[in-house]
Amino acid sequence: MALLHRAEIQPTKLELLTAWLPGRDWYQGDTGAEVTRVAGYRFDDPAGEVGIETLLVRAGDGPIHQVPLTYRGAPLDGADGWLVGTTEHSVLGRRWVYDACGDPVYAAALASAILAGTGQAEEYFEVDGRREVRPASMDIATDAPAGTEVPTVGAIRRVVAADPTIIITDTVELAVVRRPDPTNSARPTRATLTGTWAGTTTPLAYTQTP
Template sequence: MALLHRAEIRPTKLELLATWLPGRDWYQGDTDAQVARVAAYRFDDPAGEVGIETLLVRAGTGPVHQVPLTYRGAPLDGAEEWLVGTVEHSVLGTRWVYDACGDPVYAAALADAVLAGSGQAEEYFEVDGAREVRPASMDIHTDAAGTVEIPRLGAVRRVVDGDPTVIVTDAIELAVLRRLGRTGSAPTGATLTGTWDGVTAPLAYASLR
């Protein structure tokens, strides 16, 4: 479960992405258009230390991009090239925001979602000691839950940025699609798919082999 805070964040996540996305080779969109949130989903970090959120965003009339992010309370050693930027959170303080494809905590959570069907984390606020659940903005599914033994990932050996972005570990490879619904982007292997309001046919988000 993901505890949310009613907090002020500066810069906002979308403001951060507006400056970062145009520098990605896989990004397509009007650099002058405002980056808008389409939907989002989160994974749980079993240790409770790292926030894991995947944003679906669009700039103007451009395609929907999938941007997984991790939020950390301190820099991640050796991950400077994956740093999107830092934000000031009025409750949690300084947060280091990473392209999650370079974060091993995200790789483990994504593998668990694909192979075990762990799904997305339930998001909630605490209001006067009671839990207030925020409805999910989208759904995710896997075609492999319970059919494949979950391997021990081991270390992340390399990450190949692109569309898809490929995360190579000791045991598996994960492919994260960046532009959703792109022609010719059908993945191979166990696949995570999803839908959101207005999109009823599942689109592939990531795959594992």
């Protein structure tokens, strides 16, 4: 479960992405357009230390981009190249925001979602001692057979920053679709994580054979 805070964030996540996205090789769209949120989902970090959120965003009239992010209370060693920026959170303090494709906590959560169908985290606020659930803005599902073994992901060995972005770990290769497109006739043949929102259903990520 993901506990959310009613907090001020400066700069906001979308402001960070407006500045960061145009510098990515896989980005398509107006480099000066403001980034807006279309939908999103979260994963749980079993250790409860790292926030894991995937945003589906659009800049102006451009295509939808999938941007997984991790939020940390301290810098991630060796991950300067994956840093999107820092933000000041009125409850949690300074947060380091990373492109999650370079974060091993995200890789482990994504592998579990694809292979074991762990799904997305329920999001909620604490209001006067009560839990107030925020409705999901999209659904995710996997086509992996029940009982599929989830390997221990371990370290990230290499990332190919393209579309899809390929995350190569000790035990599994993961592919994150940067521009989800339901009209694309090419479909992965391995275990696939699919997203559905606002009448759209399309693959979001899949596993590859190392």
